[in-house]
Amino acid sequence: MNQVKVSRKDLMSVESPGRYVGGEYGSVIKEDVLKQLEQTGTCKEVRAAFCFPDVYEIGMSNLAMQILYKCLNDMEDCWCERVFSPWVDMDAVMRKSGIELYSMETKSPLRDFDVVAFTLGYEMCYTNVLQMLDLGKIPFRTKDRKDDDPIVMCGGPCAYNIEPMADFFDIALMGEGEELIVEVTELIKKYKDGGKKDRKALLLEISKLEGAYVPSLYEPIYKDGRYQGLNKLSSEAPDTIRKRIIKDLDNVPYPTKPVIPNIRIIHDRAYLEIFRGCIRGCRFCQAGFIYRPVREKSPETLCRQGIEIEHNTGYDELGILSLSSSDYTGLKDLTDGLLDAFEGRHTSLSLPSLRIDNFALDLMEKVSQTRKSGLTFAPEAGTQRLRDVINKGICEEDIMKSLKLAFAGGWSTVKLYFMLGLPTETMEDVKGIADLAYKIEKLYFDVCREQGIKARKPEITVSTSMYIPKPFTPFQWEKQNTKEEFLEKQAYLRSLIKSRNIKYIWHDVETSLWESVLARGDRRLCDVIEAGYKKGCFYDAWDDHFKYETWMETLAEHGLTWEEFAKGFDVDDEHLPWEHIDVGVNMSFFKKEREKAYREEITPPCRTKCSGCGAQCFKVGECYAAK
Amino acid sequence: MLQNERSLEMTKQKHQTEYVVRCLFERVGDASFVGHLDLMHTFDRAIRRAEMPILYSQGYNPRPMMVFALPLGVGIDTLGDYVDVSLAHVVDAQEFMDKVNPNLPKGVRLYGGINIDEPKNSLMSVVSVAMYRFEAPGIKAPLMHLFERDTIEVQKKSKGKIVTTDIRPLLLSGAQNPSASEDVVEIYCCAGSSKNLRPDVLMNALCVHEGYDEDLAANASVTRLMLYGGEYPRLIDIKELL
Numbered sequence: 001m002n003q004v005k006v007s008r009k010d011l012m013s014v015e016s017p018g019r020y021v022g023g024e025y026g027s028v029i030k031e032d033v034l035k036q037l038e039q040t041g042t043c044k045e046v047r048a049a050f051c052f053p054d055v056y057e058i059g060m061s062n063l064a065m066q067i068l069y070k071c072l073n074d075m076e077d078c079w080c081e082r083v084f085s086p087w088v089d090m091d092a093v094m095r096k097s098g099i100e101l102y103s104m105e106t107k108s109p110l111r112d113f114d115v116v117a118f119t120l121g122y123e124m125c126y127t128n129v130l131q132m133l134d135l136g137k138i139p140f141r142t143k144d145r146k147d148d149d150p151i152v153m154c155g156g157p158c159a160y161n162i163e164p165m166a167d168f169f170d171i172a173l174m175g176e177g178e179e180l181i182v183e184v185t186e187l188i189k190k191y192k193d194g195g196k197k198d199r200k201a202l203l204l205e206i207s208k209l210e211g212a213y214v215p216s217l218y219e220p221i222y223k224d225g226r227y228q229g230l231n232k233l234s235s236e237a238p239d240t241i242r243k244r245i246i247k248d249l250d251n252v253p254y255p256t257k258p259v260i261p262n263i264r265i266i267h268d269r270a271y272l273e274i275f276r277g278c279i280r281g282c283r284f285c286q287a288g289f290i291y292r293p294v295r296e297k298s299p300e301t302l303c304r305q306g307i308e309i310e311h312n313t314g315y316d317e318l319g320i321l322s323l324s325s326s327d328y329t330g331l332k333d334l335t336d337g338l339l340d341a342f343e344g345r346h347t348s349l350s351l352p353s354l355r356i357d358n359f360a361l362d363l364m365e366k367v368s369q370t371r372k373s374g375l376t377f378a379p380e381a382g383t384q385r386l387r388d389v390i391n392k393g394i395c396e397e398d399i400m401k402s403l404k405l406a407f408a409g410g411w412s413t414v415k416l417y418f419m420l421g422l423p424t425e426t427m428e429d430v431k432g433i434a435d436l437a438y439k440i441e442k443l444y445f446d447v448c449r450e451q452g453i454k455a456r457k458p459e460i461t462v463s464t465s466m467y468i469p470k471p472f473t474p475f476q477w478e479k480q481n482t483k484e485e486f487l488e489k490q491a492y493l494r495s496l497i498k499s500r501n502i503k504y505i506w507h508d509v510e511t512s513l514w515e516s517v518l519a520r521g522d523r524r525l526c527d528v529i530e531a532g533y534k535k536g537c538f539y540d541a542w543d544d545h546f547k548y549e550t551w552m553e554t555l556a557e558h559g560l561t562w563e564e565f566a567k568g569f570d571v572d573d574e575h576l577p578w579e580h581i582d583v584g585v586n587m588s589f590f591k592k593e594r595e596k597a598y599r600e601e602i603t604p605p606c607r608t609k610c611s612g613c614g615a616q617c618f619k620v621g622e623c624y625a626a627k
Numbered sequence: 628m629l630q631n632e633r634s635l636e637m638t639k640q641k642h643q644t645e646y647v648v649r650c651l652f653e654r655v656g657d658a659s660f661v662g663h664l665d666l667m668h669t670f671d672r673a674i675r676r677a678e679m680p681i682l683y684s685q686g687y688n689p690r691p692m693m694v695f696a697l698p699l700g701v702g703i704d705t706l707g708d709y710v711d712v713s714l715a716h717v718v719d720a721q722e723f724m725d726k727v728n729p730n731l732p733k734g735v736r737l738y739g740g741i742n743i744d745e746p747k748n749s750l751m752s753v754v755s756v757a758m759y760r761f762e763a764p765g766i767k768a769p770l771m772h773l774f775e776r777d778t779i780e781v782q783k784k785s786k787g788k789i790v791t792t793d794i795r796p797l798l799l800s801g802a803q804n805p806s807a808s809e810d811v812v813e814i815y816c817c818a819g820s821s822k823n824l825r826p827d828v829l830m831n832a833l834c835v836h837e838g839y840d841e842d843l844a845a846n847a848s849v850t851r852l853m854l855y856g857g858e859y860p861r862l863i864d865i866k867e868l869l
Contacts (some may be wrong), residue, residue, distance in 0.1 A: 008845065008847075009846045012701070012702045017701060018659075018661045021657035023657045023658055023732050023734055024732055025669075025672075025673070040824065144673065262732055263662070263665075264664075264665055314671070314672030314673060314674070314676035316675070317857065557665060587657075
């Protein structure tokens with residue numbers, strides 16, 4: 001078998017060489033397959049490389065990777081290894097020393113695998129996909145790949161609009177991958193058994209699996225520079241591709257024995273995913289729609305898995321994961337059960353996405369035996385009007401009530417997250433952000449006085465990010481704010497926040513501008529992305545490495561402008577590049593929600609009242625069961 | 628008020644009895660690219676997975692009670708480092724190692740452990756000498772030649788300034804029974820918290836003073852063979868320095 005050798009000198013010349021050596025506890029070595037490989041250079045099993053297009057510390061923090069790594073390695077006919085994007089320094093070393101991209105488990109070159117599967121969590125990682133294919137010596141484009149080249153596929157939230165990367169992927173998997181990735185791998189196994197002949201026939205066969213999208217079976221149509229839909233190149237290709245979901249989360253494989261990194265990673269803890277979907281329906285939030293319907297795991301399953309994970313990993317922290325922990329109906333049973341089980345074991349729970357109420361504060365007190373950490377709120381918008389537009393079911397009174405409890409309980413650090421550039425936003429709404437921060441500052445001193453608490457210096461942090469319209473949301477047709485608009489809003493807010501107790505953090509505008517192009521882009525961007533990569537763009541998700549001017553220049557070289565992607569789409573008579581994908585939620589529902597947004601009308605959470613989004617088509621989930 | 632509660636709790640802590648297991652450990656191959664702090668975390672998790680009753684420090688940021696004899700640089704193998712692990716009750720050292728070893732990542736292994744009831748000296752304070760092996764083409768002669776010098780000046784960056792120091796006093800001797808190969812050399816040098824010679828500093832001196840090839844030096848395999856207490860040449864086994 002081929003193994004990539006990296007010299008000690010090369011490894012010692014990069015920051016954190018532990019990223020590139022593997023050997024972690026829990027990484028899967030299939031001895032029988034390894035023996036075949038060592039003896040014959042090949043094996044009958046499918047060799048899968050699960051690729052994360054970012055640095056090791058981020059990839060290893062990704063739960064999807066651990067889940068699918070397990071699903072593939074649970075298959076008798078497959079051995080899955082992990083591959084990460086080498087950091088900039090290692091990238092340079094590999095190019096200089098002629099080192100190919102290799103896997104963590106066996107140090108095999110990427111092109112020796114049968115399947116190369118990427119998870120795409122954010123658009124800004126696209127150039128790193130090209131970097132990995134490049135270092136792995138795999139042709140970029142699906143049309144240039146030969147029968148025995150690896151099958152290159154992707155999944156994750158960005159797969160829902162994969163058009164900007166469509167030319168690079170043989171397959172894009174829609175939705176939850178636990179079952180689908182196994183079905184695809186089974187077909188690839190047959191292909192391998194048959195001596196890898198006729199790749200096109202394989203892809204056509206895969207396209208018949210629900211949730212598998214094969215971009216090369218379609219070609220886009222444009223008229224006067226506007227997208228007109230896809231033309232099928234094979235009559236057998238499906239018209240629409242419906243995402244997959246897992247019906248029974250209690251019985252789906254969950255990684256209770258994950259790979260434990262040897263070096264510290266971004267989220268260095270064990271994870272327990274408690275439910276999928278979100279009952280809220282915030283209109284800006286893609287996750288709130290693409291993961292529907294809401295499906296919970298039972299507290300019994302979760303307690304059992306949580307205890308197992310804590311034992312198997314040795315982590316001293318278990319993170320409870322979901323889009324909104326407070327909306328989990330069994331939260332009390334679950335946290336009581338886990339806190340009991342972890343008594344005396346120096347293991348803590350971390351509960352992000354909590355709505356602050358008495359129960360939550362009590363829980364936070366219990367879970368963190370150490371000092372009081374900060375409280376985080378995401379009002380997203382500064383005025384009630386705009387919060388109604390985005391259907392953020394949180395009002396000022398709620399925030400003030402929660403904070404009153406928290407301040408009385410000794411908390412004094414508050415983080416507030418907002419977005420700039422939401423549809424219908426005016427300067428009045430921007431001012432509302434500062435007003436809210438000032439009200440919270442005043443509340444802190446009022447509560448301290450009333451309760452006889454010695455007031456400290458409260459730390460109130462206001463953080464704004466740029467709103468980017470995303471596919472499969474009611475705002476998918478909206479116009480994106482321009483650079484000037486964003487900068488003006490940031491500057492205005494900066495001028496309003498003068499208190500020493502309030503800190504304002506703003507994000508870089510330029511990365512958001514490029515992200516918005518990728519988020520709603522179409523296949524014309526494939527050439528742009530490749531050209532940008534060839535000019536040295538990668539690690540775009542890292543502000544230090546993001547090259548805004550290069551991207552704008554590359555767009556222009558391809559006869560495209562930022563404006564034509566940012567201006568959005570005409571609601572009534574324009575095609576959306578992702579319209580052939582079916583996430584269960586209907587386009588008509590998105591349109592209705594958009595109209596309600598403009599009327600400043602809210603839509604109640606799914607649990608209060610079904611709004612008929614369409615996700616009941618999956619015949620499963622909380623809303624379906626309630627009917 | 629909160630602050631007062633905290634200090635009260637800290638003073639209330641009763642003395643906990645420690646049962647220490649002192650183990651030798653090796654870290655070889657790819658695992659040697661894991662830094663010292665990361666290695667501590669790795670040990671912590673392995674011990675927790677093995678369900679060994681490790682003690683935690685008191686206070687608001689409880690840490691697992693583990694002491695390493697001497698930090699080990701990234702990229703250096705070791706066959707003879709020490710770690711003391713404090714346990715809440717007695718666990719036979721052999722059992723401890725048998726339980727923990729399967730939980731350690733590839734390339735890391737405990738061996739030669741002993742139980743200590745009342746450690747008097749901290750593990751870090753007893754280390755004084757290390758034995759290293761260097762393997763690289765033709766490295767023996769130039770490295771042994773360094774020993775013939777009266778001074779070996781090296782430049783180190785310290786707080787932004789470049790300082791020149793003499794590392795000759797830190798070199799103790801070539802090994803008692805050096806290998807016949809010209810590509811291997813074993814040496815004793817000062818190690819520990821007061822006087823310590825880092826192998827990378829020595830390799831740098833080798834290039835600067837003996838003109839040894841920098842690429843060969845960078846690719847040299849460096850192994851810490853053993854740590855000792857006592858004074859060279861009367862070395863004492865660290866397991867005897869309780």
